[in-house]
Amino acid sequence: MTRWADERFAHRFAGGPPPTRAPKYGAARVRHEWREFGKAALATAIACALLLAMIALVGDADRTRALDAWLGRLGFVLAIWFLWPVTTTLWPPRPRDGAARDSAGRARPE
Numbered sequence: 001m002t003r004w005a006d007e008r009f010a011h012r013f014a015g016g017p018p019p020t021r022a023p024k025y026g027a028a029r030v031r032h033e034w035r036e037f038g039k040a041a042l043a044t045a046i047a048c049a050l051l052l053a054m055i056a057l058v059g060d061a062d063r064t065r066a067l068d069a070w071l072g073r074l075g076f077v078l079a080i081w082f083l084w085p086v087t088t089t090l091w092p093p094r095p096r097d098g099a100a101r102d103s104a105g106r107a108r109p110e
Helices: 001-014 028-057 064-090
Strands: none
Touching: 028 064
16 A cells, blocks of 8 residues: 555656556456455455454453454455456456557557
8 A cells, every 4th residue: 555655646746657557458467366366365364363363362252252253254355355356367358449458458559
């Protein structure tokens, strides 16, 4: 998030280059989606580890019931997120106009 905000602030107020965009098409788009899912999986693992540590620290099932519910919610969100890179892998997006494009999704000169 810091890099995202820094790129936009530098472009808007400090004359920096335009922010980089995610690729739109092809194998570059598929790699991007899997990389983003990997970040989400890592974040979910860290959050679950912290929740489990808090549950173990308290040690009372009645008092940690709400924390237990969050473990399921995090898993559910990650399972839904998993569908996006899978569908992008099976049906990668293609340009609509049929123009030749490079791996980053930019139109190639002919």
